[in-house]
Amino acid sequence: MTRTDREVPQGHPVDPESRIVLGPDDIARALRRIAHEILESNKGAEDLVLLGIPxxxxxxxxRLAVLIEEVEGTAVPVGSLDITLHRDDLRSQPTRTPMRTEIPGCGVDGMVVVLVDDVLYSGRTVRAALDALSDLGRPKxxxxxxxxxxxxxxxxIRADHVGKNxxxxxxxxxxxxxxxxxxxxxxxxxxxGPSHVGGR
Structure with missing residues (x-):
């Protein structure tokens, strides 16, 4: 699998030939809608944990946690879930450096875990995230x-909450x-850009 645009290092310059499809206001509205959808689906913020995929x-x-707290008045635990060692391209790219998994003190057992990512593509990143999550406990x-x-x-694999198709x-x-x-x-x-075999 080739390197995808989602793995560009922080600070990578924007492609001058690219076109904007979502601006700051669009992204803000999309995140606000996702936050409301999460609360509606869960019937509130109880037992929620948000885990971002680096x-x-x-x-x-x-950002979603801030929006949820604004609506519910309840702080939602937020963490990060490293998927590096669960990726299915690890054999072909063994030099990947693991990132840091940070799980809130409440853990994930019996919780409703919302995995959060920027782009859904092939679904392989999410599969790796599910494998990584299973090592940490048993969410509700x-x-x-x-x-x-x-x-x-x-x-x-299908997303439950999407900002933009x-x-x-x-x-x-x-x-x-x-x-x-x-x-x-x-x-x-x-x-x-070049066609990607596999992807995230």
């Missing part, structure tokens, strides 16, 4: 929230930039 998924999870339920669903699934070709890249992570304005762009 790297931008963690930033999005933190697991749901998936993504900012962008770009299609091209290779596994039977964005049909793309394999020959395009989806570039998510978040101010808190990248130091530039929140945007989602589509850029021309």
């Amino acid at each position: 790297s931008r998924g963690v930033t999005l999870a933190q 339920a697991v749901r998936l929230a993504v900012l962008v669903d770009r299609g091209h699934r290779e596994l039977p 964005l049909p793309t070709s394999h020959a395009e890249k989806v570039q998510v930039r978040l101010r808190a992570h990248d130091g530039i304005e929140d945007t989602v762009r589509i850029a021309a």
Whole structure:
């Protein structure tokens, strides 16, 4: 599997040939809607845990937690879930450096865990996240929230909460930039790029 646009290091320059499909206001509205959907689905904030998939998924999870607290007046535990050692391309790219998993003190047993990521593509990242989560405990339920669903699934995985369905070709890249992570304005762009085998 080749390196995807979602693994670009922090601070990577924006492709000047790319086009913006979501701006800061669009992203803010999408996250607010996702936060309300999560609360509606869960009938409140009780037993909720948000786990972001590094790297931008963690930033999005933190923003969702703030929005949920604004609505419910209840702080929702937030953490991060490293999937490095559960990826199915680890043999072909064994030099990957594990990131840090941070699980809130409440743990995941008996909780409703919402996995948060920026882009849903083939579904392989989510499969790895489910494997990593199973090592940590037994949640009551697991749901998936993504900012962008770009299609091209290779596994039977579906997001429960989607900010934007964005049909793309394999020959395009989806570039998510978040101010808190990248130091530039929140945007989602589509850029021309080589076809990816596999993906996330």
